[in-house]
Amino acid sequence: MPKVLVSDALSETAVQIFRDRGVEVDFMPKLGKDKAKLLEIIGQYDGLAIRSATKVTADVLAAAPNLKVIGRAGIGVDNVDIPAASKQGVIVMNTPFGNSITTAEHAIAMMFAVARQIPAADASTQAGKWEKSRFMGVEITGKTLGLIGCGNIGAIVASRALGLKMKVLAYDPFLSDERAVELGVTKVELDEALSRADFITLHVPKTEKTANILSRENLAKTKKGVRIVNCARGGLVDEAALAELLQSGHVAGAGFDVFAVEPATENVLFGLDNVVCTPHLGASTTEAQENVALQVAEQMSDYLMTGAVTNSLNMPAVTAEEAKVMGPWIKLAEHLGSFVGQLTDEPVKSVNITYDGVAADMNLKALDCAVLAGFLKPTTPDVNLVSAPVMFKEKGVQISQTKQDKSGVFEGYIKLTVELESRTRTVAGTVFSDGKPRFIQIKGINIDAEVAPYMLYTTNKDVPGVIGSLGMTVGEAGYNIANFTLGRTGNGADAIALIHLDEAVKPELVAKLEGLGKFQLVKPLAFDIA
Numbered sequence: 001m002p003k004v005l006v007s008d009a010l011s012e013t014a015v016q017i018f019r020d021r022g023v024e025v026d027f028m029p030k031l032g033k034d035k036a037k038l039l040e041i042i043g044q045y046d047g048l049a050i051r052s053a054t055k056v057t058a059d060v061l062a063a064a065p066n067l068k069v070i071g072r073a074g075i076g077v078d079n080v081d082i083p084a085a086s087k088q089g090v091i092v093m094n095t096p097f098g099n100s101i102t103t104a105e106h107a108i109a110m111m112f113a114v115a116r117q118i119p120a121a122d123a124s125t126q127a128g129k130w131e132k133s134r135f136m137g138v139e140i141t142g143k144t145l146g147l148i149g150c151g152n153i154g155a156i157v158a159s160r161a162l163g164l165k166m167k168v169l170a171y172d173p174f175l176s177d178e179r180a181v182e183l184g185v186t187k188v189e190l191d192e193a194l195s196r197a198d199f200i201t202l203h204v205p206k207t208e209k210t211a212n213i214l215s216r217e218n219l220a221k222t223k224k225g226v227r228i229v230n231c232a233r234g235g236l237v238d239e240a241a242l243a244e245l246l247q248s249g250h251v252a253g254a255g256f257d258v259f260a261v262e263p264a265t266e267n268v269l270f271g272l273d274n275v276v277c278t279p280h281l282g283a284s285t286t287e288a289q290e291n292v293a294l295q296v297a298e299q300m301s302d303y304l305m306t307g308a309v310t311n312s313l314n315m316p317a318v319t320a321e322e323a324k325v326m327g328p329w330i331k332l333a334e335h336l337g338s339f340v341g342q343l344t345d346e347p348v349k350s351v352n353i354t355y356d357g358v359a360a361d362m363n364l365k366a367l368d369c370a371v372l373a374g375f376l377k378p379t380t381p382d383v384n385l386v387s388a389p390v391m392f393k394e395k396g397v398q399i400s401q402t403k404q405d406k407s408g409v410f411e412g413y414i415k416l417t418v419e420l421e422s423r424t425r426t427v428a429g430t431v432f433s434d435g436k437p438r439f440i441q442i443k444g445i446n447i448d449a450e451v452a453p454y455m456l457y458t459t460n461k462d463v464p465g466v467i468g469s470l471g472m473t474v475g476e477a478g479y480n481i482a483n484f485t486l487g488r489t490g491n492g493a494d495a496i497a498l499i500h501l502d503e504a505v506k507p508e509l510v511a512k513l514e515g516l517g518k519f520q521l522v523k524p525l526a527f528d529i530a
Contacts, residue, residue, distance in 0.1 A: 002068075002304040004047035007032040007054045010073060014049075014293035021301035023047070039063045047071065047300050050079070058084040069093060069303050071296040074283065075382055077313060083530060086314045093299050093311050096387045097152060098292035099283035104156035106282045107201050107231040110255030113276045114227045115140055115199075117253070120273060138198075138252075141165045146197025148213060149232070150175045150185065151380075152394055154203035158185050169193045172395075174379070176347050179396030187347075194221040199229065206233040207379050209345070216241035224250055231257040231282045234264075243268045246275060257282050313384045322363050329359060329414070332429045332437035333367045335451045335527055336416045337374025339439070340425050342525050343457075344375075350398040350419040351375075354428075357412030360403040368401060371416055413440060445487040445496055452482065452500040455525040458513070462488045462495035466518050470497060473516065477509045 001024045006015060009029040018025040026045075031038055032054030042048065042064040048056065049071045056070055061084050070080055072094040085092050113119060116137035124131050145161045147154045150172040158168045162184050170185040171193040180187040190213075193200070200222070204210045214228070214237040222228075228251060230237055239260055245251040246269075253274040259267055262280060269275045283289070295311075302308040309315055333353075353371055355364060372388035383391065392399060406412065415428035428441040429451075439449045443459070456474070460466050467486065474481060483500035505524030513522045 002046040005045040006049045008051035010293040014297040017297035023301050056080040061088050071300040073292040073296040091315045092313045095292040095295040098295050099288040100152050102285040102288035103282040104153050107157050108160050110229045114253040114255040119276050143198040146193035146200045148202045149204035158183050173345050174395050176396040199227050201229045202232045202236050205380055206235045225252045227253040229255040234258040234260045240268050246272050326362050328431045328435045330370045333370035334374035336427050336429050337371040339427050340418050341375035341378045347421050348397045352400045352417040354402040354415040356404050357406035359412035359414050447485050447487040449485040449498045451527050454501045454504050456499040456505050457523045458497045458519050459521040460495050460519045462492055
């Protein structure tokens with residue numbers, strides 16, 4: 001009988017799920033804060049169920065030779081060393097959708113609180129004052145809501161806002177026209193959302209592309225009197241710039257549940273009369289906490305008793321036999337998706353994945369999921385092999401699959417074709433006998449490039465002097481070129497270069513290359529090859 005340790009506060013109902021499914025369970029809800037005791041006993045267990053208090057570090061994992069699965073009741077896994085778990089063969093699961101409604105409702109609640117100054121009015125009234133004229137609010141009905149991000153949570157907020165008779169604008173580079181119509185929102189660019197919205201709510205993860213998305217410059221583009229709510233992630237808004245605009249009256253109010261630095265014991269927004277703050281309560285409801293606890297118990301039990309893998313962050317849904325053969329191909333699929341995902345900043349209409357030769361005989365569902373997860377990873381770090389297809393479905397993207405017999409010099413390959421609103425991107429790859437994934441075609445141009453952690457991709461017209469300028473500029477900037485792969489469709493036609501560098505490309509190099517006027521595209525790429 002497998003044995004699970006619950007080291008954080010899960011409900012008795014969740015604990016009973018383990019027992020009902022034939023799993024022995026030890027419920028020690030305060031153990032997560034006692035690392036010494038955890039290290040002492042963790043070696044006895046096949047599974048570890050946690051919330052946020054337990055820190056699963058590399059030394060905890062090293063003390064757990066029998067551990068097979070870690071289940072996090074919730075979405076965030078910052079308290080789990082996932083690379084160390086993967087190296088040790090431990091599956092890490094989370095519950096990515098258990099608190100979506102709760103977080104969306106908190107955003108709506110914050111919007112009401114800001115609109116009617118409820119916290120300040122409550123404090124004033126309970127202090128024995130009767131300042132009725134001081135707390136003049138605004139109606140929600142008829143106002144325009146600008147959503148920054150319209151994924152799972154953003155879509156729920158849109159639904160609630162429409163029920164309140166608001167007009168909803170949505171900025172999301174991956175939102176398709178069809179999905180926007182289905183939701184009843186108007187898809188717009190960021191500048192239009194900023195200039196038209198009476199209320200702005202954020203519903204995006206913090207990534208390189210979204211960090212400081214409401215910068216000082218973008219905040220200045222907002223409509224005078226706007227109210228801003230952030231229940232997504234800290235670091236999406238320039239808090240100092242927002243504080244200045246709140247004090248000047250350009251921004252009428254703000255509601256923040258998340259902050260750039262947490263725990264937020266002090267912040268530039270604190271103390272302002274027109275700001276409502278809460279201590280990261282987005283997922284803090286009885287229902288949400290119960291939902292994620294029940295889900296993690298079910299997922300862990302299924303894996304330990306039947307081998308089924310759900311919402312895994314570091315393992316595809318494949319059998320042990322398949323994993324031996326498919327491991328390198330799953331990595332290739334992720335790299336292909338990541339390649340196109342890093343180049344894409346516009347809505348996706350459709351995705352087609354072609355499997356040729358030996359690849360066509362594998363577990364294609366797992367490979368599909370790996371492609372889609374790889375595509376979303378640059379913008380949605382929390383995505384996994386299970387949640388990625390759901391996210392594509394929510395955005396109304398058509399996913400198709402093509403299988404074919406061996407059709408070329410390779411024993412098998414995978415080709416990804418992504419149709420965007422303005423163009424189509426294609427990339428293909430294979431796995432050589434050494435088990436290393438390689439890119440073999442980009443934009444229909446044949447190449448042979450091993451996937452590396454840091455790469456630079458450029459496109460240009462095939463004319464004399466481009467390669468020399470590229471190599472010289474990269475070298476003069478202090479970068480060492482480990483490998484340099486070129487391809488073209490013909491003399492004077494389209495050409496590409498894929499360069500393997502020893503370090504990550506900085507924006508200064510991109511700017512220098514773009515300034516040469518010789519390239520149609522200069523794009524730094526990063527790949528997880530672990």
